Amino acid sequence: MVPNDDTLFDKVVNLSKRRGFVFQSADIYGGFRSTYDYGPIGVLLLRNVKEQWWRTMVQLRHDVVGLDASILSPPAVWQASGHLANFTDPLVDCRDCGARHRLDKLDDPDTCPSCSKSGTFTEAREFNLMFKTHAGPMVESAAEVYLRPETAQGMFVNFANVLNTSRKKPPFGIAQIGKSFRNEITPGNFVFRTREFEQMEMEFFVPPDDSPEWYRHWCDARMAWYDDLGMPADKMRLREHEGDELSHYSTATADVEFLFPWGWDELEGIANRTDFDLNRHAEHSGTKLEYHDPASGDRYVPHVIEPAAGATRTAMAFLMAAYDEEEVNDDVRTVLRLDSRLAPYKVAILPLSKKPELIDPSNEVLGLLQPHWMCDYDQTQAIGRRYRRQDEIGTPFCVTIDFDTLDDRAVTVRERDSMAQERVAIDGLVAYLSERLPA
Ligand code: GAP
Secondary structure: OOOOHHHHHHHHHHHHHHHOOEEEOOHHHOOOOOOEEEOOOHHHHHHHHHHHHHHHHHHOOOOEEEOOOOOEEOHHHHHHHOHHHHOEEEEEEEOOOOOEEEHHHOOOOOEOOOOOOEOOEOOOEEEEOOOEEEEOOOOOOOEEEEEOOOOHHHHHHOHHHHHHHHOOOOOEEEEEEEEEEOOOOOOEOOOOEOOEEEEEEEEEEEOHHHHHHHHHHHHHHHHHHHHHOOOOHHHEEEEEOOHHHOOOOOOEEEEEEEEEOOEEEEEEEEEEEEOHHHHHHHHHHOOOOOEEOOOOOOEEOOEEEEEEEEHHHHHHHHHHHHEEEEEEOOEEEEEEOOOOOOOOOOEEEEEOOOOHHHHHHHHHHHHHHOOOOOEEEOOOOOHHHHHHHHHHOOOOEEEEEOOOHHHHOEEEEEEOOOOOEEEEEHHHHHHHHHHHOOO
């Protein structure tokens, strides 16, 4: 019984706060608007999303390498990329109520949605979304620097470094996961649009003639990634951009969209960026950014296919897709049906009671499982309530140590979705769980 869309959003936000997925940032000071901190459970979910992306995009491929570039960067980078001139949103203020809106996101560009008055907007101003700060102790003489608004430019700027050191040649990719910052005019929908967020981006450099084929490859591969991790097919779609929606340098772009409670919205963009970025950085830096094939003697500027996803936004989509409620014994059971690879904890170790004789074997089981998986340990409250607490955060397996354990050295393993229970010998527990918990 998946809750209807009107209540799903609130339920997921409440669960996130109540169980320690996501907290409002600077909560004890009244909260810092639109910034969030990932709590003990949320940090695990987010790490798992990023790890699954890295595993698919880097570990399981021979043609993609990783990078971790700096967040602070000089204006020259953003001049070349076009962000200084063009990374803007049109901003309007309502003269009546003072509310500020993004003009391109309004249903009616003449009516303020905050006070419903018409004809009250100021002229639109282009507002640059980059955060600017100063490097060095004296603001007057210090150099202006920017917090990166995307991780992508780190890959373009390091193209030659990676090419010269990694022994890769096109087609090959550079992947990066990291924080990006945008001074969004209208952040909102919980962690969907924030000013500080994490991206998972990959720039795939290909011979120019092969770029349409690689574009299709990455559209298919990225959709398959969400599908493999359990995203329901009816909540996912790939939406190709129409001609007038394309950036001037892109020959093809598609958005991977998820059906959020407020409608279809973007999780990831996949773009054929042609040779635009490498050419711009070559022009502005004076460094040649091209590939010279020693075998054929060919020299060319690779074209780039870019799958660019948001880690924080995608983690939220996985939460929304996994949230479920079902009736069990006249009670409502909340269960996060997360794929076990994304589940914050894989196993919870639950001694049936706090009696000292159960604590030693419980610690033994914990010590046995912790090197393999992220484990939770909980010894208070009735066992039924502890199962429900684990269901609510998506833990695939609970392992209960009871008084029979003292005689038979076996434990009860309960599976989250079916609630089926099985008696398993402690000595066979790692093998039993390994079969059921893929990497
Ligand atoms: N390098 C291309 C690029 O950055 P983008 O569509 O602006 O493209 C890629 O961003 C992804 O980053 C988006 O699909 C979204 O998932 C995530 N993202 C962008 N802005 C965000 C924000 N303000 N808050 C959370 N995620 C954001």
